[in-house]
Amino acid sequence: MASRENSKADSQITSEIKLLDNQSLRINVLASVPWNQPPLCWLTPEQQTRLQNHSEIRRYRLGEKIWSNTIGGYQFFLVTGKVRLREEGIGKPLAALQAGDWFGDLQNLAVECKAVAASKEVIVVCWETALWKEVSTPQMESFFQGVQDEQRAEEQRSRGAEEQGEGEIITSSITSPQSPVPSPQSPTLNPTAP
Incomplete structure (x- = not known):
């Protein structure tokens, strides 16, 4: 009986670790967004x-x-x-x-x-x-x-x-337009904030 309880407890801990890892991933990923x-x-x-x-x-x-x-x-x-x-x-x-x-x-x-x-x-x-x-x-x-x-x-x-038969892949960045970039209006947020 004790081994079933231990097994159940182990599986709950594993689930909690996976959840924490996903939350940790989310926090890290959102922190990397500019x-x-x-x-x-x-x-x-x-x-x-x-x-x-x-x-x-x-x-x-x-x-x-x-x-x-x-x-x-x-x-x-x-x-x-x-x-x-x-x-x-x-x-x-x-x-x-x-x-x-x-x-x-x-x-x-x-x-x-x-x-x-x-x-x-x-x-x-x-x-x-x-x-x-x-x-x-x-x-x-x-x-x-x-x-x-x-x-x-x-x-x-x-x-x-x-x-022309070249078929080369274009690799330039597609993130920003050619126009000048205005200054930001708002400060960077803390990604861990609710």
């Missing part, structure tokens, strides 16, 4: 807290589909790993994304795209697009429009390279 840089710096402290509270941390393995603009519903920030944007039905990548890059619904890409994990492990923070639309500012819309314009230019360069 809250004091565009587009997040244009949010009020209350809006930043709201995004923190409604964020999801997701892990993907090599080759797993992360997002598609045909399904949509989310905006992503790439924390670790690499992601490739691919046109649906075409094998060649349009762009290679790395830690610090944004992708998702707010870019409104001209072609049907999907984002696929391109490294052994990919960790992203994602938010529902509806939440982003609620907290959006003109500055943020300009930021994501700039990202969208840069992605379209990369798509055109990629297609031009394919036509």
Whole structure:
């Protein structure tokens, strides 16, 4: 009888450790999000807290589909790993994304795209697009429009390279527009705050 009780106690402890590890991961991941840089710096402290509270941390393995603009519903920030944007039905990548890059619904890409994990492990923070639309500012819309314009230019360069037989993957950053960045309005929040 005592061994069953010990086994039950051990399993409860294991469950608590996994929960703590997930909470620890969440805290560490949210701390790595650039809250004091565009587009997040244009949010009020209350809006930043709201995004923190409604964020999801997701892990993907090599080759797993992360997002598609045909399904949509989310905006992503790439924390670790690499992601490739691919046109649906075409094998060649349009762009290679790395830690610090944004992708998702707010870019409104001209072609049907999907984002696929391109490294052994990919960790992203994602938010529902509806939440982003609620907290959006003109500055943020300009930021994501700039990202969208840069992605379209990369798509055109990629297609031009394919036509010339080069087929090279574009690897430039897709995180910021070409326009100057205004100063942040709000200080960095403590990601452990409730």
